[in-house]
Amino acid sequence: MDRQNSKLGNQTAMVKAYGGALVLVDAVVLLLKILYYIGESIYRFFVPLEEKSVAGEIVLITGAGHGIGRELALRYASLGATVVCWDLNPQGNEETVNEIKKLGGTAAHAYQCDVSNREQVRETAERVKQEVGNVTILVNNAGIMPCHAFLDHTPEEIRKIFDINVLAHFWMLQAFLPSMIDKNHGHIVALSSMAGLLGIANLVPYCASKFAVRGLMESLSEELRCTASGRNMNIKFTTIYPYMVDTGLCKKPKIRFPSIMALVPPQEAAAEIIRAQRRDYTEVSIPSIWLSVNTSLRNLPEKSLIQVKDFFDSGVEAC
Structure with missing residues (x-):
């Protein structure tokens, strides 16, 4: 024994x-x-990936009737993509399509849709599939940004912020992601914000909504990676964190150092978004330096971070 x-x-x-x-x-x-991927990252900092072609892709952009959305539509059309423009405002949307056609593009389509309405999204998505084809690049750009002190937000306004800035992403993904999965080809681009990386006064519900977009994109990307069953997943995800963009959403910007923290022109923002998508970047801030700055500052003690925020004194005034 x-x-x-x-x-x-x-x-x-x-x-x-x-x-x-x-x-x-x-x-x-x-x-x-x-160590290998650190080395690769350093190499790619100096030698970026080539930008893949988007010619022949079907690109759907929400909020295409003005601002960043319009600039994205114009640039994607100039690169040979078929552009599908969604907006609640039919007049602005048609103006975007007409401008594309004036510049020589013909593959542009306008659809009126309230992206916060799940049934409208489902019905309009079906029309797009029948009339244009399967969307291969989805840019969730539509958003609103009321600027008030937290207690001045009405319940209806808070719900609207989340309906448009968060839930609309879910409805759009449920409508277009299945065909991308079936074909193992597609790209999802979501606009979060620098306000989705750090809290900003007078933007509490907006910040919360943009933090939610970051969580949605990161977790969905990970879920698809884990369920790819060993095959190479060819569905890409890109989350964009713009600094304040000069589109009219930001009514009263507060900027202490305008020479280094000026509002970003929508043309520049659109160019950076498309570059990030074509290079398959996972996360990009606009300007690009702010993502690294935020990551670095998060390693400081909390009181030190507060002092940095007070020094730059950048944000929005209540309106």
Whole structure:
């Protein structure tokens, strides 16, 4: 009996030792991979990826009737993509399509849709599939940004912010993601905001909605990666964090250093968004430096971070 117990003890020890060795090997492999990808990231900082072609892709842009959405539509059309413009305002939407056609583009289509209304999204999406084809690049751009102190927001306004800035993303994804999964081809672009990375006074519901967009994109990308069943997933996700863009949404910007923190022109924002999408970047801020700055500052003690915020004194006034 003692000999049997001793044999079992030795076998158990060997199994534990083998398991420990496997964990050690996995840890070494993990470390080597981390070092490799750090090196790759440094290399790509100096030698960016080539921008992939979007010619022949069907690009759907929400909020295409003005601002960033209009600029995105114009630029995608100039690159040979078929552009599908969605907006609640039919006049602005038609103006975008007409401008595309004046510049020589013909593959542009306008659809009126309230993206916060799930049934409207479903019905309009079906029309797009029948009349244009399967959307391969979806840009969730539509959003609103009321600027008030938190207690001055009405319940109806808070609901509207989340309906448009968050829930609309869900309805659009439910409408267009299945065909991308079936074909294993597609790209989702979502506009969050720098206000989706740090809290800003007078924008509490807006900040919360943009934080939600970041969480949605990160978790959905991870879910698809984990369920890819070993195949190479060719559906890409890009989350954009713009600084204040000069589209009229920001009524009373507060900027202490306008020479380095001026409002971003919508043309520049659109160019950066399309560049990020064509290079398959996962996250990009506009200007690009702010994402790295935010990540670095988050490592500071909380009181130090507050002092930095007070020094730059940038944000929005209540209106």
